[in-house]
Amino acid sequence: MTEHASQLPEPPRPEPPLEHRPYWDGLREHRLVLQRCARCGKLRHYPRPLCDACYSMDVEWSEVEARGTLHSWTVTHHPFHPGFKRQVPYCTVTVDLAEGVRLQAPLRDASAAALEPGMAVTIDYEDIDAELTLPCVRLVGRA
Amino acid sequence: MAGAFSLADKAVVSGVGETVFARETNRSQLALTLEASLAAIADAGLDPKDIDGVIPYGAGGIVAEDFITNFGLPDLRYSATTPMGGASPVAALQSAAMAVATGVARHVLVALGRGSIAGGRITKRLAEMPQMRIVGEFEMPLGTNAPAQFYAHMARRHMLLYGTTREQMAEVAMTCRRHAQMNERAMMRKPMTREDYFAARMIAEPFGLFDCSLESAGGCAVVVSSAACARDLRQAPVWIGGVAEGHPDSPSAITQRPDMTRFGIAKAAPKAFAMAGVSHADIDVAEIYDCFTWVVINQLEDLGFCAKGEGGAFVEGGRIGLGGELPINTHGGLLSEAHIAGMNHIVELVRQLRGQCGERQVADAEVGLVTGFGDLGDGALAIMHR
Numbered sequence: 189m190t191e192h193a194s195q196l197p198e199p200p201r202p203e204p205p206l207e208h209r210p211y212w213d214g215l216r217e218h219r220l221v222l223q224r225c226a227r228c229g230k231l232r233h234y235p236r237p238l239c240d241a242c243y244s245m246d247v248e249w250s251e252v253e254a255r256g257t258l259h260s261w262t263v264t265h266h267p268f269h270p271g272f273k274r275q276v277p278y279c280t281v282t283v284d285l286a287e288g289v290r291l292q293a294p295l296r297d298a299s300a301a302a303l304e305p306g307m308a309v310t311i312d313y314e315d316i317d318a319e320l321t322l323p324c325v326r327l328v329g330r331a
Numbered sequence: 332m333a334g335a336f337s338l339a340d341k342a343v344v345s346g347v348g349e350t351v352f353a354r355e356t357n358r359s360q361l362a363l364t365l366e367a368s369l370a371a372i373a374d375a376g377l378d379p380k381d382i383d384g385v386i387p388y389g390a391g392g393i394v395a396e397d398f399i400t401n402f403g404l405p406d407l408r409y410s411a412t413t414p415m416g417g418a419s420p421v422a423a424l425q426s427a428a429m430a431v432a433t434g435v436a437r438h439v440l441v442a443l444g445r446g447s448i449a450g451g452r453i454t455k456r457l458a459e460m461p462q463m464r465i466v467g468e469f470e471m472p473l474g475t476n477a478p479a480q481f482y483a484h485m486a487r488r489h490m491l492l493y494g495t496t497r498e499q500m501a502e503v504a505m506t507c508r509r510h511a512q513m514n515e516r517a518m519m520r521k522p523m524t525r526e527d528y529f530a531a532r533m534i535a536e537p538f539g540l541f542d543c544s545l546e547s548a549g550g551c552a553v554v555v556s557s558a559a560c561a562r563d564l565r566q567a568p569v570w571i572g573g574v575a576e577g578h579p580d581s582p583s584a585i586t587q588r589p590d591m592t593r594f595g596i597a598k599a600a601p602k603a604f605a606m607a608g609v610s611h612a613d614i615d616v617a618e619i620y621d622c623f624t625w626v627v628i629n630q631l632e633d634l635g636f637c638a639k640g641e642g643g644a645f646v647e648g649g650r651i652g653l654g655g656e657l658p659i660n661t662h663g664g665l666l667s668e669a670h671i672a673g674m675n676h677i678v679e680l681v682r683q684l685r686g687q688c689g690e691r692q693v694a695d696a697e698v699g700l701v702t703g704f705g706d707l708g709d710g711a712l713a714i715m716h717r
Contacts, residue, residue: 199472200467200471200476203467261487262483263536264483265532265533266533266534268476268477268479272474272476277533278474280473280474280484282586292470
């Protein structure tokens, strides 16, 4: 079966509920903005209604440092979603953010063969269109 | 746990059954579920109208009402679902055992059918599940869309922490394939060499094609009956000695899990072993959920057959093959028999403990273990004996 690139669907888009908007709005402004418990201050990602430490439902959103270290990764060869057929093979990494939670995003400008656990990385931003910006990851010193 | 009600030997698996396994079928999920159910009920020596409890597969489109309608059940007294992906069938054994131990029901049917994959490929099925909402928002748009990719991050982490290798993962794939060659129902019976394993295309590193389970159409079912009626049934009863389910931390997002290499089954295993009153050395045969080769290695650790990080070495040297210290997946598993979400693992363990497995029979199998794994890390195990 041959498929022309123009016929391939786009990757799936996030459909965030209202409560998650500050995260996605932050990405659009090229800032990493995460949810934090407004009572006890515990940072959490992914967003959720309740703090599992103090059970408060009061939340605030705060910008965190867009850097961290490599926790794990994979290189995808099989396009499970047709929207990624043009991109295979691509590397996706799990990052320990400096402030404690993790983020998963595609690696840019580096080969997976060069990766080692604990390597320093920065989070960068890719504007998909006017409404959507997605995070990506770059090795420190290769940006 | 002191004083907790124990399910030990309160329930038996009285019947097991399945359909033909294939890659494609023109039959519906419901038809496959019912055909497997009829086979299991007949195996138990029961009539469909004897069924008074039903646990359909949580992730499927089949509901208890389908069984009332098709069997003409006069009085269904218990129904439940255990929506834990591939851990659902084994978790359902716990729920069924609870139902018959308390007298709520006498014969609980646990049934699962999977229709053709055409039009229902894994990424589509996954994206529609409520427990996938979070990864659907935060990971799928970035290119992580299927279990092979979600679990690849865990497997890589295990390799980084403990030095686990693809050579060791190949042992799992080749062992399952060898066992499948002795199973006429198995979808994949062609011999697999180490060269075949390494020559296969990569899917999501470190997983190559032969690290990944099959996609299958078919059905499996088991009947769980109360201990009180065990002796009246057609087959020798297989007793549920210990059973438990467990959920990992951060169950809906592996990315945020403090220790990516600790599955929910790590929490369940000590409870099931204590309930059954057996040790790891007592286990004669184990059917370990094998959606991916590495998932077997990690479960062997979380089950306590070896220490964390030693699962790779554990599967080397023929230990997990027939004739080895701990034969696993004697039917070929999800990797080589069929992917019936692990209900086929329960069916196989029951037949092993009845001594019905012919060429692939583990000699004198008295005590066995079956696990389920799914939904990004949920787990369940049952320890059974004859």
